[in-house]
Amino acid sequence: MTETTQTTSLPLPGRVGRQRRWRVLPIIEVAVLVIAVLLPFVLKDYLTIYATRVLILCLFALSFDLVWGYAGIMSFGQAVFFGTAGYGVALIARDLGVTSILLVLPAGLLIGFAFALLLGGFLLLGRHPSSVIFVSLGTLTGSYAADRVARGWYYLGGQNGIPSIPPMTLGSYDITEGPVYYYMTLGILLAVYLLCRFLVRSQFGLALAGLRENEQRIAFFGYQVQRLKAIIFSFAGAVAGLAGSLYAFHEGFVWPNMLGVVISTQVVLYVLFGGSGTLIGAVIGTVAIEAVSFWLSNSYQDIWPIILGVLLLLVILFRPAGLVSLILSERERVGNFGRLPEEGDRGSS
């Protein structure tokens, strides 16, 4: 990758000769991966199931980090894509009897993509760039409306949702909750993470950084900013859809909350808590909030939401760049996009 700013051989001010600094981000990423791989060996079975749910939520959080952390689009409605994909695959399984992983996961991904394209097209593809407030309220409204529609639609099971979704299958093998589901989810999360990492460190990622930093400025370079936003919004919708379909089969049921404002807000907190614009921050934030919630809900059954709320407020107030900013520098968080200038390049023109 190209994010080795600190290792450049250019004679930078205040620096003599070649100096190499350790990059923290890959170390954090590898450490998180190693822990995730080893976790089922030390966890009890019921906790492995809980950890699987957390991994799925990590995937969901990646989708929000893409739109907010990288493109500066404040989506308060990511649950629309998570939930519609969940409902979509639940209906495919219930009404068509299709449970093959080779069909339902791509279907979930496509449903998330299609709904994001639809909502994103409406909110983002106007003649003039949409304001952050317009997009925030538009996505929030979308999430609320989807929740209400699901609650009121008998075909979707109304308030109760769709229960007893059969397990996902691979050939004749049922993929049920437990270590197999855990490692399958981890593999998918890793693949999506690497894909997102590739994307945000590419030249497309640089365009996204420009979008986030100064949308108006890059329009004057010739970037079609609305189209860029719609593309990343739809891609993130596909990731949320993938997460939603995994969630539906893991839990065995879907219900209107999957589409609603609460989970839409929850994913915002995951990312802000961990640190937006880093991908790994989304994963760490999700794990941290879910782990603390789990522990607090066992230890302080009555007041745990208050304690959690205060904790979140403290981090957002005193560490607005999230938990990862405790060990990750701002420069490394932003990263580099071009091939690094080498000493021999000076005057190469």
Next chain:
Amino acid sequence: MALLEARGLIKIFGKLTALNGADLTVYENEFHGLIGPNGSGKSTLMKCVAGAEIPTSGTVTFGGRDISQASPAERARAGMSLKFQITSVLPALTLYDNILLALQAQCSLPSLVFSRSRGVLHDRAMAMLEQFRLVDRAAEPASALSHGQQQWLEIAMALAPEPKLLLLDEPTGGMSLEERRVTGELLQPIKKKCSLVIVEHDLDFIRDICDRLTVLDQGSVLDCGSVSHIQSSARVQEVYLRRA
């Protein structure tokens, strides 16, 4: 041959008429200065040309094509480039990435996703940084630069895509005398490559680098012509003395 022609531009903001039938003609490879007292409509005219503002009425043609209603991105793709009055480099990105961002704006989506043009654009990015004396700081974030250097970086960003017309809104604003002198030096070599429209309060600076000047007053063109013509214009003298 005229590269840019703005005819009868009117721009009204509420009760304020910022432009009142202003005209502007810029020829190929010409350095054209826009001068006038504060509030005369220079920046508004520049914005109407660049697409930051859509004129209430009037037309803008660029390379023979009517671009009056075109978006800034469409104008940029047609070969127009703007440096804003307020410095708007991307502070969190390195200097190198700021230039690369400007250079890659017209690459296709697959090219961006697979970073296909990264290698090709590298030399051009380095050349721009070299030209603007910023190459030694290529790997630093733009926020680390002084105000004058940020202005140079933004001019380099505007020039990087090799536009046909470069629009500079107060490029020496807030610069020291030495930085102004260097800016003049940096701009001279681009004369062979593109046309330039420059809004500037420093009359000495603009006299040194421009071929022709347009003088605005209260949203209208007061006079237009060569530097010597403007210097000897009684109407221009009168306006500047009146405001002084």
